[in-house]
Amino acid sequence: MKKITIGEAARRSGVKVPTVRYYESIGLLAAPSRSEGNQRSFEPADINRLTFIRHARELGFEIEAIRTLLTLQDDPHQSCASADAIAKARLVEVEQRIRSLMALKAELETMVEGCGHGRVDQCRVIEVLADHGQCTHPHH
Amino acid sequence: MKKITIGEAARRSGVKVPTVRYYESIGLLAAPSRSEGNQRSFEPADINRLTFIRHARELGFEIEAIRTLLTLQDDPHQSCASADAIAKARLVEVEQRIRSLMALKAELETMVEGCGHGRVDQCRVIEVLADHGQCTHPHH
DNA sequence: CCTACATCCTCTAGCGACTAGAGGTGCAAG
DNA sequence: CTTGCACCTCTAGTCGCTAGAGGATGTAGG
Structure with a gap:
């Protein structure tokens, strides 16, 4: 079997070299075997795992x-209810984040449109920040 | 003039007490005067500044x-071009973030819909993560 | 005046998920 | 044999706070 260096693993998985070491240090990736010169030697399975993580x-x-997802992947006979729950929770988070960013976008647009590119004392950007009563979307 | 304690300042501005001290420590808020017993004593202008920051x-x-926005606010005769640029840059960031989150949402939905709630080896959530070629939206 | 009790003070350390840098070793090509 | 890149470990820094220790102050009631 040919040895896969950390640089090669990084290139194939799209994870940066220091990040690979970091994942090993927090136990997300098992410590690989080492060459005589103490350099990490990865297996193809490690590349898959890194790609999954990325x-x-x-x-x-x-x-x-x-x-959690990785422990599920490691034992394919388990129920996938946990994986499903994790993905669903993430979906809810993403939907909320989108809604909040849309409101934010509207507010920023008002600020930018209102700016007459004059002096600060007529600037709507500063004004809106200073007096939140002017927010068009009182979401917060 | 009545003294405004840090707790009162926090309540009025909506910024938490340790965060007020943190803002002072990084020089975002000028160090206020102190009472005899070494307690901070804020001015109404500080409340405005904190509210602006929040x-x-x-x-x-x-x-x-x-x-940067605060230094602009401090000198109202300056051009507001910088404030405008900052707000515009932020708007672009927000728009990008929304687009990326929408793609992500679609991908998560596919994962969650495809999950038959069976065992992990048939789970679409795990499968999509393991093999990115299955992504419906190849945005990354 | 004394006692609770809330609020304040400073200081240090921790969060998540890396990233940067110092200082040194291994390895392959020319 | 030397050049030069990739690798090693370790520590510290990033951002924007947040938590906790351990102690001082301020205020209201008895």
Whole structure:
């Protein structure tokens, strides 16, 4: 079997080198075997695991959620109810975040549109921040 | 003039007590005068400043951006071009974040819908994470 | 005046998920 | 054999707070 260095693992998985070491340090990835010169030597399975982690992180799952998802993946005969629950919870979070960002977007647009590019004392950006009563969307 | 304690300032501005002290420590808020017993004594202007900061934070502005906005507010004869640029940049960020979250939402929905609530080896949640080629939206 | 009790003070450490840098070793090509 | 990159460990820093220890102050009731 050919040895996969950490740099190679990083390139194949899309996870940065220091981040791979970090994942090992927090026990998300098992410590790989070492070469004679003490360098990490990864297996193809490690690349899959790293890729899984990267995808999950890109979808905004927290490390602890990923830890749970990984233990599920490691034992494929378990019920997938936990995985389902984790994904559903994440979906709810994302939907809330979208709603809040949409309100925010509207408010920023009002600020930017109202700005006559003159002096600060006529600037709507500063004005809205200073007096929240002017918010068009009193969401907070 | 009546003295405003840190607790009162926190209540009026909506910023928590330790956060007020934190803002002072990073120089976002001038150190207020102290009572005989070394307790902070705020002015009404401090409440306004804290409220400004809170609004800006709620809109997702970073501390350094707020620092700039505050120096603009302190000198109302300046051009508001900087404030305008900061708000516009923030708007662009928010719009990008919304787009990315919408793609993410679609992907999570596919995962959750596809889950037959059976065993892990048939679970679409795990499957999609393990093999990103299955993503309906190849946004990343 | 004394006693509770809330509020205040400073200081340090912790959160999540990395990222950066120092200072040193291994390894492959020319 | 030397150059130079990739690797190693370790510590500290990032952002914006938050929590807790351990002690001082301020206020209201008895």
